[in-house]
Amino acid sequence: MQAGNLVLLLIALGAVFYFFGWRRSYAVSAPLGGVRHLHSLPGYYASLAAVWCVLPALALLAFWLMIDDAVIRTNLMASLPSSIQPQSQVDHELLLNQIRNVAGGALNPAFVPAEVAAAAEQLNAMQAKNQLMLNIAFISIAVLGGVWGWSRVQPRLRARQQVESVMKWLLMASAMVAILTTLGIVLSVLFESIRFFQKVSPVEFLFGLQWSPQIALRPDQVGATGAFGAVPLFAGTLLISFIAMCVAVPVGLMSAIYLAEYAHKNVRAWAKPILEILAGVPTVVYGFFAALTVAPAIRGLGESMGLTVASESALAAGLVMGIMIIPFISSLADDVITAVPRAMRDGSLALGATQSETIKRVVIPAALPGIMGGILLAVSRAIGETMIVVMAAGLAANLTANPLEAVTTITVQIVTLLVGDQEFDSAKTLAAFALGLMLFIVTLALNVIALKIVRKYREQYE
Amino acid sequence: METAQNLTDTARTIPAARMAQEPEAMNQKIPYPEQTIGKPLCDDPKMSMRNVNVFYGDSQAIYDVSLDIGKNQVIALIGPSGCGKSTFLRCMNRMNDTIDICKVKGSFMLEQDNIYDPKLDVVELRARVGMVFQKPNPFPKSIYENVAYGPRLHGLANKKFELDEIVENSLRKAGLWDEVKDRLDQPGTGLSGGQQQRLCIARSIAVSPEVVLMDEPCSALDPIATAKIEELIDELSSQYTIAIVTHSMQQAARVSHRTAYFHLGRLIEVNDTNTVFTAPEHALTEAYITGRFG
Numbered sequence: 100m101q102a103g104n105l106v107l108l109l110i111a112l113g114a115v116f117y118f119f120g121w122r123r124s125y126a127v128s129a130p131l132g133g134v135r136h137l138h139s140l141p142g143y144y145a146s147l148a149a150v151w152c153v154l155p156a157l158a159l160l161a162f163w164l165m166i167d168d169a170v171i172r173t174n175l176m177a178s179l180p181s182s183i184q185p186q187s188q189v190d191h192e193l194l195l196n197q198i199r200n201v202a203g204g205a206l207n208p209a210f211v212p213a214e215v216a217a218a219a220e221q222l223n224a225m226q227a228k229n230q231l232m233l234n235i236a237f238i239s240i241a242v243l244g245g246v247w248g249w250s251r252v253q254p255r256l257r258a259r260q261q262v263e264s265v266m267k268w269l270l271m272a273s274a275m276v277a278i279l280t281t282l283g284i285v286l287s288v289l290f291e292s293i294r295f296f297q298k299v300s301p302v303e304f305l306f307g308l309q310w311s312p313q314i315a316l317r318p319d320q321v322g323a324t325g326a327f328g329a330v331p332l333f334a335g336t337l338l339i340s341f342i343a344m345c346v347a348v349p350v351g352l353m354s355a356i357y358l359a360e361y362a363h364k365n366v367r368a369w370a371k372p373i374l375e376i377l378a379g380v381p382t383v384v385y386g387f388f389a390a391l392t393v394a395p396a397i398r399g400l401g402e403s404m405g406l407t408v409a410s411e412s413a414l415a416a417g418l419v420m421g422i423m424i425i426p427f428i429s430s431l432a433d434d435v436i437t438a439v440p441r442a443m444r445d446g447s448l449a450l451g452a453t454q455s456e457t458i459k460r461v462v463i464p465a466a467l468p469g470i471m472g473g474i475l476l477a478v479s480r481a482i483g484e485t486m487i488v489v490m491a492a493g494l495a496a497n498l499t500a501n502p503l504e505a506v507t508t509i510t511v512q513i514v515t516l517l518v519g520d521q522e523f524d525s526a527k528t529l530a531a532f533a534l535g536l537m538l539f540i541v542t543l544a545l546n547v548i549a550l551k552i553v554r555k556y557r558e559q560y561e
Numbered sequence: 562m563e564t565a566q567n568l569t570d571t572a573r574t575i576p577a578a579r580m581a582q583e584p585e586a587m588n589q590k591i592p593y594p595e596q597t598i599g600k601p602l603c604d605d606p607k608m609s610m611r612n613v614n615v616f617y618g619d620s621q622a623i624y625d626v627s628l629d630i631g632k633n634q635v636i637a638l639i640g641p642s643g644c645g646k647s648t649f650l651r652c653m654n655r656m657n658d659t660i661d662i663c664k665v666k667g668s669f670m671l672e673q674d675n676i677y678d679p680k681l682d683v684v685e686l687r688a689r690v691g692m693v694f695q696k697p698n699p700f701p702k703s704i705y706e707n708v709a710y711g712p713r714l715h716g717l718a719n720k721k722f723e724l725d726e727i728v729e730n731s732l733r734k735a736g737l738w739d740e741v742k743d744r745l746d747q748p749g750t751g752l753s754g755g756q757q758q759r760l761c762i763a764r765s766i767a768v769s770p771e772v773v774l775m776d777e778p779c780s781a782l783d784p785i786a787t788a789k790i791e792e793l794i795d796e797l798s799s800q801y802t803i804a805i806v807t808h809s810m811q812q813a814a815r816v817s818h819r820t821a822y823f824h825l826g827r828l829i830e831v832n833d834t835n836t837v838f839t840a841p842e843h844a845l846t847e848a849y850i851t852g853r854f855g
Binding site for chain 1: 654656685687699702710714715768
């Protein structure tokens with residue numbers, strides 16, 4: 100049986116032991132005069148029996164799957180006749196692959212030496228045996244555990260506490276999944292970056308003004324020396340994010356103020372969801388909107404005014420990215436503006452302020468920390484955004500502040516460095532990890548600052 | 562549906578709106594008087610209200626109330642929760658405008674001006690009729706900025722020193738100057754509850770209003786802070802006309818010249834404070850001040 104089937108079987112067994120645990124808890128409570136004489140409710144006893152059935156078996160399965168491959172391989176290699184014993188590590192891997200392919204039926208046994216074919220048969224036999232042993236061990240552990248859990252159902256057993264502590268560990272394990280994944284990503288990016296920095300010095304990477312990651316694949320190749328100065332990428336990223344924020348902050352803030360303070364309830368009821376739909380549009384759609392509609396429009400407009408505009412301009416990408424970010428800012432700002440207590444507004448209105456004076460002098464200052472937090476979150480979103488800039492901003496690493504020229508960003512370069520056939524130990528591909536690390540550090544810092552500001556804001560009114 | 566939702570929202574914040582939704586909630590065995598007992602009108606009124614009816618949506622919160630408030634007089638509005646006294650107070654500087662479903666009928670005069678005249682500027686009205694709220698609500702700004710807020714809005718000071726003077730005077734009048742003069746730049750929200758409330762009073766008298774409305778100004782304060790505010794009200798009454806809503810009958814007796822008793826949206830009895838508390842004429846008033854309900 101495959102592991103998936105085993106898990107399904109286990110669920111069924113767990114349900115069976117739940118049922119028996121339930122029955123037994125009623126049975127042991129009957130002589131005492133009912134369920135209320137038990138320490139816990141029947142559901143807890145039943146859950147405890149099911150837990151005893153499921154958890155040990157799952158632990159066994161996980162442990163088994165972790166080691167069985169290595170055990171089989173070691174045994175197989177030890178059993179090979181000395182005539183085909185591999186000499187080196189590479190030969191070892193090759194032979195193993197050959198045996199596996201024959202065993203799996205991908206390779207005709209007629210094409211390989213007889214010893215290998217024999218080893219393949221042996222491998223099949225070992226795997227079948229392994230599977231059988233696993234099935235037996237798994238099912239017996241599950242049943243034994245379940246019976247043990249079932250037999251423990253006694254009126255004095257503190258099943259409630261035990262089940263709850265199992266639940267607590269389960270919740271903690273779920274939380275750990277997210278944390279460990281993050282840690283894993285950071286570490287993998289970090290190690291690859293360290294390999295990159297062994298080839299290219301961090302000083303050149305951080306302060307170099309030239310970005311041209313094409314390096315020579317062969318010694319006789321001409322011209323492609325490779326330059327890994329990331330400053331043009333940082334500049335391009337900042338330029339596009341800046342343009343995006345110039346669009347998103349005023350529009351987002353003003354729409355939030357309108358929705359929170361002026362809009363009639365009915366208007367708000369349909370305008371807010373529509374604004375939030377904007378956040379749900381896939382960024383690739385924004386990307387071709389930018390590349391096919393906005394960029395040509397900007398170029399046409401620029402040319403009619405006598406300006407030279409690149410067909411892929413920072414302005415087009417920035418504008419569309421700004422539109423994408425509007426709902427972030429407006430919905431966060433709307434929340435903090437609505438959270439300003441009514442007493443503040445009343446206090447200001449009672450002093451003879453108009454509604455707009457109240458908004459300008461009391462509501463916005465009171466909501467400012469929250470608004471700042473929202474803006475910083477939006478900035479980190481803008482810096483990390485990929486699809487729009489890939490499609491609309493271009494690939495040329497120009498170091499320029501002119502929004503009408505093509506620029507490129509960190510994310511765009513990561514995509515281009517990793518797309519296509521690559522060797523994963525060249526400076527070119529490793530550069531992507533170094534860029535990723537930079538991006539991670541910047542957005543992490545922005546998020547931390549944003550969270551700090553938002554938290555400080557929370558303390559103000561509580 | 563929409564109105565019902567509005568009504569529930571409003572009811573959460575305004576007791577009279579809540580009571581208007583369920584008017585049978587209180588003891589109604591004692592009949593209402595045909596018209597208000599005592600002396601609701603006076604000779605030299607600062608504000609005079611006639612035949613006031615207030616509605617929240619379809620339900621009525623105030624029924625045909627007529628009342629005068631004399632110049633430099635303190636009038637206390639008392640009555641059980643939800644009797645409409647706060648609603649009535651909020652109508653006097655049109656703070657109820659901010660509630661969509663609130664409809665006000667009847668005439669409100671501030672000396673010669675009709676408060677509900679569409680041509681009247683509500684900004685100017687609120688500069689003349691200030692308000693202090695139940696819960697101290699200083700802005701999250703410095704103490705100085707809190708007091709300077711109103712004068713800045715209305716352009717009362719051209720120079721920095723003029724503004725300083727207004728701030729100092731207002732804080733002095735509110736009896737807060739000595740406690741805060743060394744930390745004017747610190748946030749007003751950092752003061753104690755009683756100090757915050759006096760800051761709010763200073764803030765509202767900084768624009769030199771003619772009338773100050775106080776909506777249970779001491780209900781969130783401890784007895785010592787309450788005593789300070791009461792003293793302050795007494796001092797302020799020489800310059801300002803004050804209407805105060807209170808749940809404490811002792812407070813009404815201590816600070817006010819006249820007392821008006823509201824019951825379920827009706828103005829039952831108005832008289833000199835002494836008379837109301839020593840010789841109430843109507844049975845409802847007597848029941849309330851002797852503590853039989855409320």
